[in-house]
Structure formats: C-alpha cells, structure tokens
Amino acid sequence: MLLTITTDYQPATDLGFLLHKHPDRLQTFDLSFGQAHVFYPSASEAHCAACLLLDVDPVGMVRGKNRNQGDLLGHYVNDRPYVASSLLSVAIAQVLGTAMAGRCQQKPELVATPLPFSARLDVLPVRGGERFLQDLFEPLGYTVEAERYPLDEAFPEWGESPYYSVTIRATVTLRDLLTHLYVLIPVFDNEKHYFVGEDELEKLLAKGGSWLAAHPQKEQITRRYLRHRHSLTRQALDRLLAMDETEPKSEPSETSPQEETLEKPLSLNDQRHGAVLAALKASGARSVLDLGCGEGKLLRDLLQEKQFEQIVGMDVSIRSLEFAQKRLKLDRLPPRQAERLTLLHGSLIYRDRRLEGFDAAALVEVIEHLDPPRLAALERAVFEFARPQTVIVTTPNQEYNVMWETLPAGQFRHNDHRFEWTRHQFAAWAEKVAQQHGYQVRFLPVGPEDEKVGSPTQMGIFTR
Numbered sequence: 434m435l436l437t438i439t440t441d442y443q444p445a446t447d448l449g450f451l452l453h454k455h456p457d458r459l460q461t462f463d464l465s466f467g468q469a470h471v472f473y474p475s476a477s478e479a480h481c482a483a484c485l486l487l488d489v490d491p492v493g494m495v496r497g498k499n500r501n502q503g504d505l506l507g508h509y510v511n512d513r514p515y516v517a518s519s520l521l522s523v524a525i526a527q528v529l530g531t532a533m534a535g536r537c538q539q540k541p542e543l544v545a546t547p548l549p550f551s552a553r554l555d556v557l558p559v560r561g562g563e564r565f566l567q568d569l570f571e572p573l574g575y576t577v578e579a580e581r582y583p584l585d586e587a588f589p590e591w592g593e594s595p596y597y598s599v600t601i602r603a604t605v606t607l608r609d610l611l612t613h614l615y616v617l618i619p620v621f622d623n624e625k626h627y628f629v630g631e632d633e634l635e636k637l638l639a640k641g642g643s644w645l646a647a648h649p650q651k652e653q654i655t656r657r658y659l660r661h662r663h664s665l666t667r668q669a670l671d672r673l674l675a676m677d678e679t680e681p682k683s684e685p686s687e688t689s690p691q692e693e694t695l696e697k698p699l700s701l702n703d704q705r706h707g708a709v710l711a712a713l714k715a716s717g718a719r720s721v722l723d724l725g726c727g728e729g730k731l732l733r734d735l736l737q738e739k740q741f742e743q744i745v746g747m748d749v750s751i752r753s754l755e756f757a758q759k760r761l762k763l764d765r766l767p768p769r770q771a772e773r774l775t776l777l778h779g780s781l782i783y784r785d786r787r788l789e790g791f792d793a794a795a796l797v798e799v800i801e802h803l804d805p806p807r808l809a810a811l812e813r814a815v816f817e818f819a820r821p822q823t824v825i826v827t828t829p830n831q832e833y834n835v836m837w838e839t840l841p842a843g844q845f846r847h848n849d850h851r852f853e854w855t856r857h858q859f860a861a862w863a864e865k866v867a868q869q870h871g872y873q874v875r876f877l878p879v880g881p882e883d884e885k886v887g888s889p890t891q892m893g894i895f896t897r
C-alpha cells in the first residue's frame with residue numbers, strides 16, 4: 434500500500450524538511466508487521482512527491498498468535514497486505530511522527546503554514562462508497578477524487594470491489610493532513626488489526642480532538658474508529674463535545690451581562706434582528722439560514738413571516754440549540770409550522786453540505802467570535818461552499834464603544850469576542866471576501882448613528 438504526498442509549493446523540496454526525510458535517499462524502517470519505505474519519485478523546486486510504501490509481512494503478522502482461534506485461513510489470506518488500513522496509520526505515526534507532531538527544526542515557520550498538498554492512497558477500502566469519502570473529507574476542506582476498482586478485471590460481471598484509489602487536495606498544514614489521514618484511514622476500512630481499548634480512545638482524542646469535535650460526521654467517525662464499542666464511543670463523544678474549542682465560553686447567554694447592560698437602552702439586539710429581517714425580506718429569499726443562531730431569537734421572527742418557507746438555524750453550541758428548541762416550542766408547533774424549521778448542530782468552519790442550496794444566510798454577531806484562522810475557514814464554508822444568493826453579516830462597530838461610558842477604553846463588549854472592528858476594518862474584510870468569491874457588498878448602519886463614530890452595529894449585505 435502506498436501513500437503519496439505531493440506539493441507544488443515553492444520551493445517544493447521543503448517537503449523534505451517538513452517530513453524529516455531527505456529527498457535524495459531511500460529510507461527503510463522496520464515495523465512489527467513489516468517494513469515501511471520512504472522515497473521521493475520527484476523532488477524539484479517546482480514539484481515534490483514523497484511516498485510512504487508499506488510492505489506488510491502477512492505471515493509475520495500471524496506468527497506467534499494463538500492459532501486455535503477460529504478462521505486460520507483468514508489469518509493468511511486477506512486484503513491486509515494490500516490495502517491502506519490501520520497498519521498504514523501506525524506507519525504514519527511511527528515513520529512520520531515528528532511531522533505529525535508539528536515539529537520542524539530547519540523550517541519551523543512552515544509547520545503552521547497551510548500549503549497546497551495532495552495525498553493519494555493506493556488502495557483504500559471504502560466501506561460506505563464514494564459519498565462517504567466526500568462526507569468525511571470535504572468538511573475538512575478537501576476536494577476528493579476517487580477511482581473505483583472492479584472485483585476482477587477479467588470478470589466484469591462480478592461487479593465493483595470496495596477498493597479505490599483516492600486523491601484528496603487542500604491547502605492545509607502538513608500536520609493537519611497527516612492527522613486527518615491517521616484518523617480517517619481506519620474509519621474507511623472499518624477493520625482493525627488490534628484490540629480496541631482505552632489507549633485507542635486516547636489516541637483518537639489526542640490526534641483528532643480539535644477538528645473532530647466540530648466535524649459533522651464525528652459520531653460516525655468515532656464509532657467506526659472505535660469499532661462500534663458503544664461505551665468507548667459514548668465516552669469519546671462526550672469528551673469531544675466538552676473539548677470543542679469553538680464552543681463560546683460564555684454560553685448559553687449569547688449576550689454577556691456587560692453587553693446587555695451597555696446595549697439595553699437602545700434594545701440594540703431587537704434593532705439588529707429588525708434590520709436583518711428587513712434585509713432578508715427585501716432579498717426575496719424563500720429559504721434562509723441563520724448561521725450561529727444562538728438561542729433562536731431571529732428564528733422566531735423568521736417563523737412569523739410567511740415568505741420564508743424553509744428556515745434553518747445552525748449553531749456549534751448544543752446548549753444554545755436546546756434553548757432555541759424550548760424558546761420556539763418546536764415540539765408544540767402545528768406540524769406545518771414545525772416543518773418549515775430545522776435546527777442543525779454544526780460548525781461554520783467546516784464545509785457542510787446541509788447548508789447548500791439556500792437563497793439567503795444571516796450571520797448575526799457571529800464572526801467576532803472566531804479567531805482569524807477560523808474566520809478564514811468560515812469565509813470558505815459560507816461564501817465558497819454554501820454559497821447562498823444573499824449573505825447578511827453584522828458585527829460590532831468598535832468606534833462606537835467610546836459612546837458607552839461604562840465600558841473601559843480598549844475593552845470588548847463581550848468577553849468571548851476575539852476582535853471588534855472599526856468601520857474601515859469591516860469594510861476592508863467584507864470587500865476582500867466579496868471579491869474573492871464573486872459577491873457584491875454594501876453596508877448599512879444599525880442603531881442610532883453618531884456623526885463621528887457611526888452606529889453601534891455594522892451590517893454588510895452580500896449579493897451575487
């Protein structure tokens with residue numbers, strides 16, 4: 434089985450530094466189940482490809498095991514030596530462990546830099562088909578190309594095999610690429626060569642923790658990775674939920690006491706939702722997304738408007754969604770009303786197919802809760818992948834903060850805000866995003882406008 438990692442980043446030979454493997458040498462490593470070889474079929478400034486070839490010794494694997502147990506032939510005659518499986522994950526961890534841990538002495542700055550990578554797996558058994566490949570890799574930002582093999586070329590009537598050659602491509606850090614492969618390869622294969630115990634759970638959480646916590650397929654991934662061991666899966670999911678860094682610290686209240694007191698005299702929250710609702714109505718949208726819907730105040734207003742036939746609220750915080758469900762009395766709505774509304778648990782930093790095909794989306798006071806790298810991921814998830822006709826974004830106008838005497842200078846309105854932008858900063862961001870993704874953007878103030886510092890909330894309306 435073969436894993437090929439390529440990049441066109443220049444100089445492409447930096448891949449050698451990142452992998453800690455010299456491009457000019459063939460290196461061989463002894464593993465408990467065979468050998469792993471690392472070599473570079475091409476290494477130039479413009480293009481570099483590194484291969485990890487795993488040569489599994491099927492007899493060696495069985496030697497010393499208790500052969501009285503069951504299917505002896507199956508121990509020797511199986512697909513393990515030929516397919517990418519958990520054995521490949523073990524090889525990645527052992528042979529490319531330094532790269533996967535994000536260490537690079539010679540070029541430390543490259544560790545955290547997303548670079549254009551592709552990774553090809555020959556051959557990956559995919560129990561779940563091509564759609565499953567997309568469901569697992571696309572939320573992490575990859576494009577997926579898959580070529581399926583027939584069971585036997587000489588007997589086409591036998592049909593397709595579960596084996597694929599798969600290429601994934603994305604601009605990611607090498608460390609992320611390797612950890613994604615490490616966790617997901619055994620998930621596709623759905624067979625494991627060793628006992629699944631507590632330490633496997635620890636490995637999954639250590640490697641997958643930060644991105645897996647927000648992955649829309651996390652249940653499926655965890656269940657398969659831990660091979661359907663229910664109690665372990667349950668534990669893992671509980672811990673992933675607890676560790677989801679995107680959960681804002683101050684939930685379930687989406688306005689902090691500070692923000693609420695400051696904004697109260699203006700009932701700015703109501704004005705904001707009023708302004709967004711008006712803009713959504715004016716867009717002519719029939720299907721709308723409320724992304725980062727929080728406790729569902731805007732959703733309640735949207736439900737009042739017949740124009741909106743399909744309304745989806747999405748949030749990363751389960752607790753906020755539970756609040757929303759109660760607030761909207763979802764279980765007591767007449768069926769025709771209830772059918773119009775769906776609540777989804779998900780994170781805006783991953784591509785999510787459930788968000789595709791909508792007329793409009795609103796992100797009300799959401800972007801300032803994300804740090805810059807996550808904001809960049811949100812931009813792609815919303816403007817490149819979900820791609821509604823209209824996107825409405827609101828965020829605080831930092832300049833207005835001086836108007837609140839009780840807010841110490843330089844402090845944010847909410848302790849979970851990662852930034853608060855001036856009008857100029859917001860406009861620069863919005864115009865960049867619009868230009869990158871083929872949208873036009875215009876701006877409207879929300880709340881009372883001061884001549885010098887503008888209004889407390891700023892709103893950008895993107896259309897394409």
Ligand code: SAH
Nearest residue numbers: 679687725726727748749750780781797798
């Ligand atoms: N839109 C609501 C809530 C704003 S508070 C309102 O106007 O009242 C910000 C919300 O964004 C919180 O509910 C938080 O859980 C959600 N959020 C933060 N990061 C997110 C992410 N990565 N994906 C989805 N929602 C997120």
